[in-house]
Amino acid sequence: MTSFERLNAYAEQKLAQLEASGQRRSLTETAREAGGRAVRAGSHVISFCDNDYLSLSHDPRVMQAAADAALKFGAGSGGSRLITGNHPLNSALEARLAALKGTEGARVFGSGFLANLGTIPALVGKGDTIVMDELAHACMHGGARLSGAEMRLFRHNDVADAARLLEGAPGQALLLTETVFSMDGDVAPLSELGVLAERTGAWLMTDDAHGLGITKQDNPAQIQMGTLSKAVGGYGGYVCGPAALMELLTSRARSFVYTTGLPPSVLAAAIASLDIIQAEPERTAKARRHAALFCELMGLPVPSSVIVPIIIGPEAEAMRVSGALLERGYLVTAIRPPTVPAGTARLRVTFASGHEEADIRAFAGALKDIMEQACAVTL
Ligand SMILES: Cc1ncc(COP(=O)(O)O)c(C=O)c1O
Structure with missing residues (x-):
């Protein structure tokens, strides 16, 4: 068998397994x-x-903003944000996001998935502990796994269980949850989690992918990530938080450093959408x-x-x-x-x-x- 044939046979066999377990997509x-x-x-x-x-x-104003930016600034960003891909629309969007969330700063990522994959390992690593809601999205699990920190899952929305898992947690603890749960639509007990984080010295990070533009929860989290691909209607992800943390992400979030910046049209669309959401x-x-x-x-x-x-x-x-x-x-x-x-x-x-x-x-x-x-x- 050639390498090509062996690869094909491998893929066919894996697909057959997925088919048999009803998991083929x-x-x-x-x-x-x-x-x-x-x-x-x-x-x-x-x-x-x-x-x-x-x-x-499909709002004509958002579509127009994207079209105008593409015609004026080109179809792509041409590089990672640290090289040539940092079009001025990035900082305009980041200022808008930070103002919306009431944080010192914001960083725009390629997607929400990339934001979680890069941010969590920039915050904690081997010897630290992640305490995460059991229903948190796959990309929070992905970021947690990449970090190398010990992962502990608390029962969905159960603050007492989270407190139990934080007890004696080694290293720096990071408490992770979604604001609105993607598959259930219910909301996290953010203020109780905020109190718990403050009492135990944990950092609280929330994923607001399904909350932005939809719910108005007071959010005590020091680190607030989200996406521009849901209520904002476009594409991209973001993290909001203290200015120094934003600088740290600029240097240490691998999914920020080693990937291409968003196209100007995508950034312009997000800004137009945020204007509309507010107005x-x-x-x-x-x-x-x-x-x-x-x-x-x-x-x-x-x-x-x-x-x-x-x-x-x-x-x-x-x-x-x-x-x-x-x-x-x-x-x-x-x-x-x-x-x-x-x-x-x-x-x-x-x-x-x-x-x-x-x-x-x-x-x-x-x-x-x-x-x-x-x-x-x-x-
Ligand atoms: C809770 C949650 N976080 C993050 C993401 C990923 O966001 P994006 O689609 O921008 O990669 C999603 C989207 O599926 C999500 O539901």
């Missing part, structure tokens, strides 16, 4: 449009599963109203964000409900383990300001219909 072409609409594999659908919560990815709070209110209306129609508790999980349990059943929704023109992909814990396959339903009330009512009606037909599934 595949791509479907999806062209998103305004108003929560999309063309999915050639069919027109209304999407209830994207993260463009304020529908800013038009009604967008946030509308997205949240949609989530609340859906929950009311479905008999679910009042949501804390615009993410509403419908936990189905068996993977096959979640896939079936998702498929039935798609037949009716609604896109809600099923989320399966290992993205969520085993036995909790779900529909992660999300709402946006671009939806209309009639969309929510029709969607809830269709989902109820489908769920009623499936006796195995109860809300």
